[in-house]
Amino acid sequence: MNAKEYRMAKTGKLMIEILPDKCDFCGCCVGVCPEDAIELKEAEIFIIDENCTNCSKCIWACPIEVIRFNKEGVLKTR
């Protein structure tokens, strides 16, 4: 079972969300994402669901706390 399957089995869903209206589009999250799961344009950003494994590295790297686990998720950081 890979990381993604493990998370999916445990939680049943992908849970990372980025709040695009609060984002500075700096790219820290993209740089640390091991799965190429974040798409960043000039002023647009979104998670590529099929790649995301919920590993949360993007949450830790975000300088301004605009990435988080969404409401359905049970995990919480900070």
Added chain:
Amino acid sequence: MNLLDKSYDVIVVGAGPAGTVAARFAAEQGVDVLVLEKDRDVGYPVRCAEAISKRNVVKFIEPNDKWIAAKINRFEFVAPNGNSVSMDLEDESGYVLERRIFDYELGLLASQAGAKILTRVYVNGLILEGNKVCGVKAEYRGKQYEIKSKVVIAADGVESRVGRWAGIKTHIDFREMESCFQVTAGNLENIDPKTLYFYLGSNYAPNGYFWVFPKGKNIANVGLGVSGDTGKKRSALSFLNDNLQKLYPAASILTQIAGGVPCALTLERISGDGILLAGDAARQVNPLTGGGIGSGMEGGSIAGRIAGEAVRKGDLSLLENYRDEWMKIRGKNHLIFDKLKDGVFNMRDEQFNAICEKMQKIPKNKRTLGKLFMTALAKQPKLLVEVAKVYMV
């Protein structure tokens, strides 16, 4: 868009310092070059502390007051207990740049050398034949294009994905990512306009530093970086707010933005079949200081020159020389800086305080960066050798 309807010898993704210098050096070899920038303007937004040594500037562009915000002749390090130690440098040893104009001027130089540049182009894929990179896929004002090229130079920054699409593992360990927040602040009192200030310690910026880099009288680029490990608990922004509140409660904020610096060693692989990586995308940042303008331009210049030569001689296998050239010119020093980073990265506040006290006892005219590191790493003899290698103390 007619610029996107033809094929090129070299396509550069990203118009930061690495990308535009790469484009210039490639174009100077007489090959067709196109630079694609995803943002609307070359030079904006600025995600950078903007400090650079003069030595690193003059190699690539003649200093010009229109993009020099301050000329530096002094460093000041502030310890966690508030004590500080300063170090005098030669006049005009370094600059605080106006990156917005600096990057734009580098773009003009590339353009004057014959490179084409287009902004607002979002590169969203590569044209691949097997493993061979044969161009890029890109979106421009709602329309999708495929633009062929013999070589692609990925200078697409900390958020680089182009290399990944070519099968090169480019993501960075979150502990090595310095997550930054930076402002341009006015109304700052007691700031010498020729001094770079570095604040160290767990209150200011754990596993990083808080900087105040002057950009004129009472105005400065102020910011900090913290590692992803720190980010698990607290964000860069919250540290910056605290520091400003504590040190400059009356500051006005003229610009603010988040950013990221990959403080890591250069990637194991920075070239592939038909592709070179340059700048932050190749992790060509000084891992100790996080400085990336000079090293990015250096990496870009090597990448551009090699790409141009390879096309001109019709021998793309020359691209394989890129990493060796980089290591020879710059990368080998980054190996040493990375070891020094390991030595100072996890220092406790008491250690910073003690180092500051020791440095204060050294006469001012004898204080050097070499001495500083010798003092800081006195208990790690193996690292002293490394200090000697870069600072020749």
